[in-house]
Amino acid sequence: MPLKQVILIRDDLKLPKGKMAAQAAHASVEAVLRSEKDKVKEWRMEGMGKIALKVENKTELYRYLQLAKDNDLVCALITDAGKTVIAPGTETCLAIGPDDEDKIDELTGKLKLM
Amino acid sequence: MPLKQVILIRDDLKLPKGKMAAQAAHASVEAVLRSEKDKVKEWRMEGMGKIALKVENKTELYRYLQLAKDNDLVCALITDAGKTVIAPGTETCLAIGPDDEDKIDELTGKLKLM
Secondary structure (H helix, E strand, O other): OOEEEEEEEOOOOOHHHHHHHHHHHHHHHHHHOOOOOHHHHHHHHHOOEEEEEEEOHHHHHHHHHHHHHHHHOOOOEEOOOOOOOOOOOOEEEEEEEEEEHHHHHHHHOOOEOO | OOOEEEEEOOOOOOOOOOHHHHHHHHHHHHHHHHHOHHHHHHHHHOOOOOEEEOOOOHHHHHHHHHHHHOOOOEEEEEEEEOOOOOOOOOEEEEEEEEEHHHHHHHHHOOEEOO
């Protein structure tokens, strides 16, 4: 089964694209560093499939964080240091996986592409 | 000396923000996986400083790739599979580091924020 990672990004913050890219990268790397090495290796060999999805707001972001935890999926919630564009401590995005595509899709399949 | 990673993204492709976020994450993760574990560990403890910068086009992207290589900096050039928005094989972005902020800035200090 192919592996994938999803990066859920808050749409309500209207992050500038470069800021969004850096935050997404932050979440992605942190989730990778928290994952089992063998899983990361396999995912890397498959091409490291990943996709950015949008969540409406902080509440929805936390709902998916809980869902991921309930399903024992590795995840990384990112809180911005807030030096530039947004207030310190603002939750910006959440990476889930890499894990089985089916598992990930079951959780986040309803979300739209960012 | 603090460590940082830069992610250089082509501005001419006018990537949709979600696509840009996923490509930047791709570059960031790949450069991390290519880096020495101790350096990644240190960078992570410092907060994994990273920033997205813009390059004008493919030529400029390759110029920075060469510069990074000439300076023995770990880097990862990302070529998109092109399933969605852009043509297959399109070079989208380049992550450099994590490495010493001074070294990175010396190379990419003139680039503007994406």
